[in-house]
């Protein structure tokens with residue numbers, strides 16, 4: 001029994017020869033089927049079909065998204081943990097029924113804001129606990145893909161950090177706390193609504209639906225480009241029916257931090 005976690009970047013054009021080769025050696029792809037996520041399932045289906053591999057779509061268990069019960073970081077963590085546990089059960093059933101080598105096609109790279117590695121880790125633990133030592137363990141490996149921050153940087157032709165300085169990768173949910181803690185160069189994912197109040201003089205490099213036909217890019221001083229970002233976001237959503245965006249946000253350069 002083997003599971004391969006394959007990063008597929010932002011679409012078929014980013015599937016590396018290494019990932020393509022691994023995918024062709026798999027018996028099937030397991031893909032979550034979300035009511036609001038058909039675009040991503042369709043992208044996975046296209047990649048699997050291009051390499052002659054069947055997709056087993058598994059209805060994704062519902063996640064608690066009620067703001068009143070997931071407001072704190074701890075509550076959010078519990079909601080995500082419960083969701084992962086339900087996913088583990090759903091995928092374990094497919095693996096038991098089908099056996100062989102299964103692939104998970106991860107959007108972007110598996111190392112960034114993606115639960116597949118954690119879910120498969122739990123699957124492997126559950127597998128070992130439930131099967132006799134005489135059985136083979138569930139083995140898994142991970143192959144990388146191009147992530148949204150990498151594509152954002154390439155499209156804007158920028159380096160994500162100043163010379164020799166760090167970049168802080170975070171979520172919109174944590175943005176204010178991270179800025180309050182002193183972060184001045186942040187790559188923001190899982191964006192939700194864009195609220196850049198009070199950051200007028202910061203610089204932003206923003207991108208939506210990167211790597212797709214509905215890609216949108218905007219960059220500049222926050223106060224100057226906020227409205228343009230709102231318009232571009234709406235355009236991307238109209239064109240594709242969904243929108244995912246990512247941005248780099250950088251505080252005004254001080255003498256010490258330039259260039």
Ligand SMILES: C[S@@+](CC[C@H](N)C(=O)[O-])C[C@H]1O[C@@H](n2cnc3c(N)ncnc32)[C@H](O)[C@@H]1O
Pocket residue numbers: 010106107108109110111112113114146147148149188189190191207208209210211212244245246
């Ligand atoms: C669940 S995370 C997955 C990230 C992915 N594993 C990666 O390596 O980029 C989804 C977030 O990634 C970013 N993202 C993913 N695809 C994107 C795209 N095509 N264009 C812009 N941002 C994208 C958005 O911030 C989105 O909310």
